[in-house]
Amino acid sequence: MSLRARLLIAGGAAIVIVIGAATIWIGQSSAPVSAEDAAAAYLRALESGDSAAVEATGIAVTPEALAAFDEADALIDEAAVTAVEQADATATADVSFTLGGATHDAELSLALTDGSWTVDSSGLGTVSAKTSPGTAISLGAATFTASDDIVLLPAVYAAVAAPADLLDGGADVVVLPGAQTEISVDAVLLPEATTAAQQQLDEHLEECTSSGEVVPDGCGIRIPWGTDFRDVSEVGYRIDALPTIVLSESGFTAADGALVATVSGTGQDGTARTLTYRTDDWSVRGDVTFSDRELMLETW
Template identity: 50%
Template sequence: MSRRWWWLIGGVAGVVVLVAAGLWIWQATSHPATAEEAAEEYLHALESGDPSAVEATGAVVEPETLEAFSGATAFVEDAEVVSVDGDHSEPVGGVTATAEVSFRLADEEHTAQLTLSPIDGRWVVDDSGRGSLTATPSIGSFVSIGEQTLPAGEATTLLPATYAVTAAPAELLSGESSVTVFPGDEQSIDLKASLRPEATVAAQKQLDDHLQACTAPGDTPPADCGIRIPWGTEFRAVSEYRYRIEKLPTLALTGTDFTAEGGILVTTVAGTGQDGAKREATYRTDSWTARGDVSFTAEDVVLTAW
């Protein structure tokens, strides 16, 4: 047989070997990760503190949960899978696996069980890998976890980590607590909050704007403005009220209500006197007072005068 044929046969054999090797590598690397490997991947993602790493595991996590995780103050450390029940099962519908894991968080050793379910042909840690937190501040209706502002009194799903929970809006309220969330854990905290001086400043401006609007000329007295005019003994009917503010009431604020006192208001009333003739009279009060309720949105204070 000629040398040319030997080269041809050798080349074909080499191609066959390369193809076989490629198939072996593809089969070895393309098989679905075992339940143990998937659990390890999830733990490593928690250790990294990277929301995108958690998403890459296939875990179904809300954007709010991932955003809060990005602002966590401490993460899982030294995590490992201790044992897995159902590790050799294929990730198909109706089958689950359970991983016993250990980790360090908040300077203490902990254990937990993670349940893995099949999603799109791969093992994925389900909700057992998350916890929840319900925070109720003493003032306000919102709390902040990292950069995420959330409604108070509602359970919020969080990834295992330590979080700083603060009263919101932070520009107006102070109050902070550190909370550690564990897999499968449901936490509830009462957050002590207090008013910042900026809250009184913002509320005073809001009240001033309200009272300025109250004192626009009109043919009826404004409601919810603390304005009382004793014209009944002098007038049969009133056609116009005109106001002059000499001093706005000074506001005192609590977490649920307000009182504003010490205002000076001059009111000129025009209309028909008791004798049927046109009449105009001026009334002055040195104790103009306003009261009402206080609430907080995620960004501001809201006054409701009454």
């Protein structure tokens, strides 16, 4: 056999050996990690404050919860897995950690799926929130309806009444694995809320007075034309002053408006008639509700 042939054969053998070694290493690295390792990896991800790292552990968590976690006020620390019980494709891990200035113990349930151990919903906590005024709270970049059970990753969060540009109020909440926490967020109206409400009311009343209706609903307009007219064919309005709004937590009043109405029609004697009516006490009342982004008025 020639020297060249022997070299080729030797080189081929080397390649086979390398490929075989790589195959052995890959097979070993793809073996499922233990339930204890998976629980510890989840705890480390929570300690890091990195939502991508948490998501990479495989736990089922919503994008809103991940966004809130990115801006959590405080994270778990000194986390450790203290005991693990495993049975076939399920396991339970006892863990301890510090959060919110206290030491906590919790129990994480894990499942073996497609060769990987994953922490289930026991690794998340639930918040039940009440807020008034308003119906929503913001946790970092995420906004939630306060009446819903809000599922979050363990951490300390600042819950703020929403919309934050109209309401001022908040409360801190400590979210623990497998636990439900109740919080109450008391909010107050910011001056910006009155400004937004006044603008919305002005637009509504301007629409009312451009409708041409004799008595448009929800506009606070009352014209005593019944004693002067048998029938009205046309009405025109002129706003001299819009009512000024005053907000409360659930309603509003608006007063001191000035409105002129010019009414044309058939008088009680059967002849054509036009009269002008004026009020310097134009007022409106109604309800105020909040979504997660704005306030809404409903006039009576």
